[in-house]
Amino acid sequence: MSTQTLAGPRLARRRGPVLTLLCWLAVAPLALWAVVRLGGLERGPLVQLVAFTPYAAAASPLPLVLALALRRWGPAALATLAALALVGAVAPRAIADDGTVASGPELRVLTANVLGGAGDPAALVGLVRDARVDVLALQEFDPGTGAALDRLGLVTLLPYRQLNPVADASGSALYSRYPLTDGGVRRNAGGFTQAYGTLRVPGAPAVLVESVHPASPYSLAMLDDWRDDLRAEPPATPRGPLRILAGDFNATLDHAPLRDLLDTGYADAAATAGAGLAGTWGPYDGDPIPPVTIDHVLVDRRIGVRRVAVHPPAGSDHRPVLAELTLPAG
Incomplete structure (x- = not known):
């Protein structure tokens, strides 16, 4: 051998x-x-x-x-x-779920992080007009953006509002086509603020709406604030008022604190509509980061989800998210 x-x-x-x-x-x-x-x-x-x-x-x-x-x-x-x-x-x-079938009026909710004034107000107003948005939730809302939006006609499209413009990117805003009552602003432990109010849509029960913006986990030092802010978000009230949380959650559906919030009785509108893998933050301002989905519209499970669309960024590092919903009749 x-x-x-x-x-x-x-x-x-x-x-x-x-x-x-x-x-x-x-x-x-x-x-x-x-x-x-x-x-x-x-x-x-x-x-x-x-x-x-x-x-x-x-x-x-x-x-x-x-x-x-x-x-x-x-x-x-x-x-x-x-x-x-x-x-x-x-x-x-990525698979559409029939979800809840509601028989009340339609409601179009748009959320956008305007990056402390770097966003494009004209593009945002154009989207509100073209998509016939009923509720607009903004994060990192500053005085300049608020003034520009009204000059461009948002005050006519969405005359009801709860605003907290702040120059340091901690501001928050809610605009509405329908009356917005019992409004206010709360500040998270991480520093961002959240505007909220009760939406009065004819033919539907009252809906509590909040523009959500917990702290970002961009550093190890911020992780406690990130978790505390997510835990402090209003839980769903399945036997009480309808709730909608819309905004920059700084968390994906793979983060346990956001899943815990969903478990209180919310549905993620994008995941329900089969659009839950569309990236909303990442490379849009030039950072070499793969897109991730951290902007959400969470809805009470009694609210129907018809469609969700993620739109091109308008000067921000976030893409606006538009959820077309159906409220229960009331």
């Missing part, structure tokens, strides 16, 4: 453990990601990382293909579980 004949099996034996280790190393990060996501275990830097879970779900079949190709059945089994967990958590957002 020649030396060359023996070399093949020896080489294969030496490469076998290396290839097995390669498979485990490829599978392990996605498996850990699935555990963190499903367990709501995001802490520290993982809070930011979890926002990109849809990208991890899209990549999750790759380690499985590698393990199957190399016939590494242990890594293949773990890769299968991780892929099923991640895809199962993300995919429903």
Whole structure:
């Protein structure tokens, strides 16, 4: 028997453990990601990382293909579980749900972060006019933006308002086509403010509406404020008044605090309409960040969702989100 004949099996034996280790190393990060996501275990830097879970779900079949190709059945089994967990958590957002069928009047709600005055007021007013918006929720609302919006005709389109213009990007605003009563503004622990009011739409029960803006988890020092602000958002009241929360939540549906808020009785309008994977923040002001979905319209589950559209950014790093809803008859 020649030396060359023996070399093949020896080489294969030496490469076998290396290839097995390669498979485990490829599978392990996605498996850990699935555990963190499903367990709501995001802490520290993982809070930011979890926002990109849809990208991890899209990549999750790759380690499985590698393990199957190399016939590494242990890594293949773990890769299968991780892929099923991640895809199962993300995919429903792209599938329209019939949801609640309400028989009352339609309501169009638009939310936009105007980036402390960097947004384009003309584009925003044009969108309100063209889309026949009934309620406009703004975040990072400043005095200059408020004055420009009224000069451009928003005061005629949406005459009712609860405004808190602030020059340091902590401002908030609600504009409405319908009477807005019992209004006010509250300040979150993280510093941003939230305008709120009770919407009186003819033919429907009163609806409590709030322009939402919890703290951003942009640094480790802000994580406590981020969690506290999300926990302080008004819970749904399934046996009480209707509620709508619209704004820049600084959280995706993969963050446990936002899912906890949904569990009180809200539905995410975009996910209900099958548009829950449309990115709303990321590269729109030039930052090399993949888009993530942190702007939401949350609605009481008694409210129907007809359609959700994410519009091009108008000078901001956020894309406006328009939700077409149907209120219960009242």
